[in-house]
Amino acid sequence: MQFIDQARVVVRAGRGGDGIVAFRREKYVPAGGPSGGDGGRGGHVLLRADSNLQTLLDFKYKRLFEATPGRRGGPNRCAGAGGDDLVIKVPCGTEVRDCRTGILLGDLTEPGQELMVAAGGRGGLGNAHYLSNRNRAPEKATEGKDGEEWQLQLELKLLAEVGIIGLPNAGKSTLISVLSAARPRIADYPFTTLVPNLGVVRKPSGDGTVFADIPGLIEGAAQGAGLGHDFLRHIERTRLLIHLVDAGGEDLLADVAVVEGELQAYGHGLAERPRLLVLNKIELLDADALEAAMQDLQRHAHSQGVLATLAISAATGVGLERLKATVWAQLEAAAAEQSPTVQEITTVEPVARPRYEPSA
Template sequence: MQFIDQADIQVRAGKGGDGMVAFRREKYVPAGGPSGGNGGRGGSVILVATANLQTLLDFRYNHLFKAKDGERGGPNNCTGASGEDLIIEVPCGTVVYDAEAETILGDLVTPGQVLCVAEGGKGGLGNKHFLSNRNRAPEHALPGLPGEEHLLRLELKLLAEVGIIGLPNAGKSTLISVLSAARPKIADYPFTTLVPNLGVVRKPTGDGTVFADIPGLIEGAHAGAGLGHDFLRHIERTRLLLHLVDATGEDPIGAYQTIRQELLAYGRGLADRPQILVLNKIDALDRDAGFLDEIGTQLTDLSGGPVFQISAVAQMGLEPLLQALWLKLEQMDLLEASWKEPLSGVTG
């Protein structure tokens, strides 16, 4: 399945039905008066979040979405049928922008969440509404109003608790393939992964945690270099970052600092996101163990936290890493729960 995380669409709500000019012409009912009904309301365009979609592929070739128009009013004061609403399903995590005003209309995160992006037009009034003492036989009605029309930009931001980040070829795809059932493309050259990959990693309790393998960032990613914005956008929703550093690289310290600077430059709180630092590929390190300890000490000083040493390929050091990760998520859950608890013992 092709992964598409951005799409521009045009939505057009239905036009309201026209009001009707009609008069009662029943036998034995002299001067029956006006009886033209109102037009029906036009259908609206509504977005609904669903867990059954993982990409915006459905919007790549279909850009125009139009709801049904309302029906014209009928005789005998009958209101025209309303136009059917157009329901459009989008993946959970879709942010909806007004492409012209550059404003956010909504953020669809949970399954079943709805957002009306175009209201249908009101139906026109029939001639019965224009009856008065001066005009006992009105012969005019109002047309229906046009529905709203908008140009929208849809952006999908993956919903994952843990985001795996790092420079290209740091071993992110290998790690997620070892920890979960995800099978991303893996090769020994940079930029093998061109789209984010999701994988579910099981906790000891049996619950699943979603991991996102974010394609390799490079220097200048915050300004769009190497599709930087496309990649960084998916990190915004992650609760915890797993930062992989290639221990076999020429400059592991520089690699860590490059990603750190990109997170700072991109903003949106990414640099303050809780982070676990990992040295990967320790099995392929040709240098002595003292070099690895030295790099680990420097990274600890820079990050202010522990540095885990693993090999995703050889599956070395994964268990301590996962235990630390589950503990960190549990601590974050407890902290968030304490924020949501109402204050007790406070009198007004």
């Protein structure tokens, strides 16, 4: 399946139905009076988070979404039927923004959350509404109003608690493949990973934690170089980062500095995100070289406030249990510090935004 994490769409709510001019005509009922009914409202357009979707691929082929209009009113004060609401399913973790202003309209993170992005037009009034002492037989009715029309930017940010970052070919895909059931493409050349990969890693208690393998970062990624700029957004929601360092690199500290510099340049708090510094491929080093490398990394980690420094070999499995234990401990500590209030949210209210007149 092609991974699409950004899309632009146009949503158009249904037009309200027209009110009608009608008079009551019944035998033995003199001067029946006006009885024109109101038109029904147009259908709304709503976005709903669906846990079964993983990409915005559907929006690559369809860009315009329209709700049904309301029906016109009927005689005998019968109101027209309202238009059916259009519900568009999006993956969990989708941010919705107005294309013109960039205003964030909503962030759908929980399955079943809904966001109304276009309100249906109001139905017109029938002539029964205009009955008065001065006008006993009004012949006036109003048309239905047009529904809202908006251009939206959809942006998917993966929901993962742990993000794996590093330079290309640092072993990120190998690590997530041995920790979980994910099967990303793995090869011995850089930029093998072209899209983020998700894997569920089981805790000793049986609960699962989602890990995200992000394509390799290179110098200038935050400005668009390589693939990192396109996918750095997917680690914005993570609570912990695993910074993987290739033990076969020529200058380990320089490699670490490149990734840290890109996190700082990208912003969004990624540079301050709790992280572990993990030396991978230790089977390439002898005991003395490994000890020297770990000492350098530990000094750097201490100066940068990194939580811990570990040594592993994803290919042989050395140090993986310690890595997982450290991750679980850090996640539990972070959860204890935050102690958020649990609140069930089923509907997201749209924020205030400038009015926009629908196109003709």
